[in-house]
Amino acid sequence: MTSAPETSAPETSAPETSVPTTAVATFESLDPATGDVVGTYPIDDAERVNATVAAARDAADWWAGLGFAERGKRLRAWAGVITRRINQLADVVHAETGKPHSDAALEVALVLDHISWAAKHAPKVLGRKRVSTGLVMSDHSASVEYRPMGVVGVIGPWNYPVFTPLGSITYALAAGNAVVFKPSEYTPGVGAWLVDAFAQVVPEKPVLQLITGFGATGEALCRSGVDKLAFTGSPATGRKIMHACADTLTPVVIEGGGKDALLVDADADIAKAADAAVWGGMANAGQTCVGVERVYVHERVYDEFLDKVTELVEPLRAGSDAAAKIGPMTMPSQPDVVRRHIADALQRGGRAIIGGLGAVGERFVQPTVLVDVPSDSLANTDETFGPTLTIARVANMDEAVRLANDSRYGLGATVFSKKRGKELARRIRSGMTAVNSVIAFAAIPSLPFGGIGESGFGRIHGPDGLREFTYAKAVASRRMPGLMNLTSFARTAANDKNLTTLATLLHGRG
Ligand code: NAD
Numbered sequence: 134m135t136s137a138p139e140t141s142a143p144e145t146s147a148p149e150t151s152v153p154t155t156a157v158a159t160f161e162s163l164d165p166a167t168g169d170v171v172g173t174y175p176i177d178d179a180e181r182v183n184a185t186v187a188a189a190r191d192a193a194d195w196w197a198g199l200g201f202a203e204r205g206k207r208l209r210a211w212a213g214v215i216t217r218r219i220n221q222l223a224d225v226v227h228a229e230t231g232k233p234h235s236d237a238a239l240e241v242a243l244v245l246d247h248i249s250w251a252a253k254h255a256p257k258v259l260g261r262k263r264v265s266t267g268l269v270m271s272d273h274s275a276s277v278e279y280r281p282m283g284v285v286g287v288i289g290p291w292n293y294p295v296f297t298p299l300g301s302i303t304y305a306l307a308a309g310n311a312v313v314f315k316p317s318e319y320t321p322g323v324g325a326w327l328v329d330a331f332a333q334v335v336p337e338k339p340v341l342q343l344i345t346g347f348g349a350t351g352e353a354l355c356r357s358g359v360d361k362l363a364f365t366g367s368p369a370t371g372r373k374i375m376h377a378c379a380d381t382l383t384p385v386v387i388e389g390g391g392k393d394a395l396l397v398d399a400d401a402d403i404a405k406a407a408d409a410a411v412w413g414g415m416a417n418a419g420q421t422c423v424g425v426e427r428v429y430v431h432e433r434v435y436d437e438f439l440d441k442v443t444e445l446v447e448p449l450r451a452g453s454d455a456a457a458k459i460g461p462m463t464m465p466s467q468p469d470v471v472r473r474h475i476a477d478a479l480q481r482g483g484r485a486i487i488g489g490l491g492a493v494g495e496r497f498v499q500p501t502v503l504v505d506v507p508s509d510s511l512a513n514t515d516e517t518f519g520p521t522l523t524i525a526r527v528a529n530m531d532e533a534v535r536l537a538n539d540s541r542y543g544l545g546a547t548v549f550s551k552k553r554g555k556e557l558a559r560r561i562r563s564g565m566t567a568v569n570s571v572i573a574f575a576a577i578p579s580l581p582f583g584g585i586g587e588s589g590f591g592r593i594h595g596p597d598g599l600r601e602f603t604y605a606k607a608v609a610s611r612r613m614p615g616l617m618n619l620t621s622f623a624r625t626a627a628n629d630k631n632l633t634t635l636a637t638l639l640h641g642r643g
Pocket of ligand 1: 288289290291292293297315316317318346347348349350351352353355365366367368369370371373374377388389390391421422423516544583584588
């Protein structure tokens with residue numbers, strides 16, 4: 134069991150598990166703006182991880198046995214606890230990630246719709262349905278349902294420590310699974326808060342449990358025999374997850390990084406497009422998997438767009454005071470990545486029209502807008518994860534689509550166009566695209582969330598996100614004496630002839 138700090142939310146104690154209670158090594162969670170210690174957590178080793186997963190097995194059977202209606206009730210009660218304490222949770226998110234308190238509260242608020250959607254729609258999406266058998270098998274009835282897998286391991290990142298892991302956790306729980314959650318080592322307090330809040334509405338069994346630690350703890354979870362592993366993080370770690378899960382043939386969901394493009398057509402509303410580019414690129418200090426990193430603008434509106442972006446970015450500032458709209462970089466190593474991308478862009482002929490190398494401090498990165506950056510430079514090919522944008526002029530939208538698609542990533546995208554928005558959106562090779570707004574898809578619970586290429590595979594959210602944490606169970610049941618007796622050595626020559634005749638009637642004209 135984890136020793137959660139004062140920021141956790143229990144009203145009742147968490148259920149007992151058989152997790153070893155011997156002294157373990159610990160690590161500290163730090164406030165990225167100040168370096169202050171926010172909490173101390175165990176570094177769970179393989180033995181503790183395995184014991185946690187073992188405790189989850191029994192809980193999984195109990196939780197699955199509750200059925201959709203009772204699970205839905207508990208999930209809605211969990212959403213209620215989160216809603217009533219939204220500020221308390223936002224405090225923890227703010228303390229561990231540094232993001233402004235109002236952004237943290239927005240992140241929490243967005244999750245509530247997902248919990249309620251998953252609770253409401255799980256019965257319809259996953260429940261047993263009769264399906265057609267076709268003429269040849271018309272002496273049978275057929276049905277399919279989506280059964281919970283058992284215990285799902287969830288490994289989360291730090292950048293949206295509520296919204297992102299709950300995309301997997303909520304949908305896995307609604308589908309009837311128990312969950313063992315390893316939050317990022319940068320945000321263990323947020324994980325502890327969520328798990329403690331769940332234990333208040335499900336006190337009977339450890340249906341949602343926390344393990345904490347670094348990569349080795351995550352790897353132990355991959356190797357623990359969980360029935361599915363849902364990972365959100367960088368593609369590099371995603372590869373390690375797949376290696377570790379391969380040994381036990383554990384299926385995985387990989388929600389990896391992105392290098393999302395925003396396209397601005399000649400007929401676009403330039404003020405709105407600029408606002409979307411600036412917010413999409415710089416909110417959360419640019420540390421958003423579906424954040425805007427590259428912008429392609431039709432040459433007819435390029436200058437107007439640049440002017441508008443400049444006007445919007447100039448008053449923005451990264452800092453830790455209440456007036457700062459941008460917080461610190463959460464990971465101490467991230468400013469080096471941003472610096473490297475800006476330096477590479479500038480060395481190769483790019484220009485910083487705002488910010489530049491001087492914008493990169495030790496903890497804070499000031500907004501930076503780069504133009505004339507070659508398409509194969511790091512700032513256009515690799516995930517920067519800082520408050521930076523590259524903006525490029527294109528001759529037409531075909532060129533914009535080609536450049537947007539020239540990426541190993543394929544997570545999200547944005548299109549601003551009055552006439553061709555949806556058409557352009559469909560041509561972009563990404564899991565999700567917003568038209569005339571930014572990141573909207575993430576807040577619509579009925580839409581699947583996920584990517585292609587190095588952005589990963591598998592889906593959270595929506596019906597696909599519910600099915601992701603289940604296996605399809607098919608049942609074929611004889612409902613009358615066999616018409617043709619196909620699956621028996623007693624099959625006769627007449628049966629064979631009837632089958633051939635029927636097959637010819639059904640498929641012979643193709
Ligand atoms: P990360 O890959 O460094 O770490 C993610 C998690 O994996 C952490 O909990 C970490 O402890 C764990 N981990 C590290 N090594 C491991 C190993 N060998 N085995 C098992 N687990 C291991 O990512 P991060 O820095 O926390 O998050 C930022 C990344 O996440 C960015 O690339 C961002 O784009 C991506 N992200 C993607 C989405 C999405 O939905 N696609 C959402 C948010 C963030």
